[in-house]
Amino acid sequence: MNRPDHDRxxxxxxxxxxxxxxxxxxxxxxxxxxxxxxxxNDGTVVYAHVSGLPHSSDKCSQEFFGFHIHGxxxxxxxxxxxxxxxxxxxxxxxxxxPLHSGDLPPLLGNNGKxxxxxxxxxxxxxxxxxxxxVIHSKPDDFTTQPGxxxxxxxxxxxxxxxx
Ligand SMILES: [Zn+2]
Numbered sequence: 001m002n003r004p005d006h007d008r009x010x011x012x013x014x015x016x017x018x019x020x021x022x023x024x025x026x027x028x029x030x031x032x033x034x035x036x037x038x039x040x041n042d043g044t045v046v047y048a049h050v051s052g053l054p055h056s057s058d059k060c061s062q063e064f065f066g067f068h069i070h071g072x073x074x075x076x077x078x079x080x081x082x083x084x085x086x087x088x089x090x091x092x093x094x095x096x097x098p099l100h101s102g103d104l105p106p107l108l109g110n111n112g113k114x115x116x117x118x119x120x121x122x123x124x125x126x127x128x129x130x131x132x133x134v135i136h137s138k139p140d141d142f143t144t145q146p147g148x149x150x151x152x153x154x155x156x157x158x159x160x161x162x163x
Contacts, residue, residue, distance in 0.1 A: 014038060016047070017125040020133045020157030023075050025082055028054060030112070031155045035133050043121030044128075046104065050135065053109040054154070063109035066136035066150025067116075069102030069123070073130050075156035083156040086132040088146060092123070098142040101127070106140050129161050 016036035024031035030052030038045040048067070055063055072087025090102030097103060101122040107114040138151030 018159050020159045022155040022157040025154045028154045037125050039125050048116045050114045053112045055112045064139035065107045066140035067104045067107050070132045070134050083153040128159050133157050
């Protein structure tokens with residue numbers, strides 16, 4: 001049976017082809033989340049479900065978080081940047097930011113919870129298996145090189161094939 005492409009609910013009820021379980025930075029211990037990747041006719045559908053993001057009761061609090069696939073293969077690092085081994089934004093084509101293959105729409109927090117579903121034709125599921133997905137502390141400004149001035153890496157997950 002052919003499912004219509006616009007039937008998002010049908011899509012996200014399928015088993016994804018790859019997924020990443022997020023690990024929080026020590027200073028952000030409440031962050032939990034899973035990012036699932038589905039092969040679609042037009043590219044890859046990304047479905048992120050995250051909780052425990054930083055938030056405050058201030059009605060004007062900043063709750064956009066930069067979100068990227070990075071080219072490194074490990075969520076390890078050093079005391080300054082515990083996910084430094086996630087490396088730079090994944091990019092197949094030597095493009096500037098925000099035209100990297102791994103540049104994604106920022107997450108929007110809602111009292112710490114974010115759900116985002118979108119399509120990207122910049123990568124296939126095969127392209128990103130073994131790479132990392134990172135949530136940043138600040139919004140992506142979509143201008144500054146090479147990372148959009150998105151601040152610290154506050155959560156990271158290795159993208160693994162789902163079998
Ligand atoms: Zn980028």
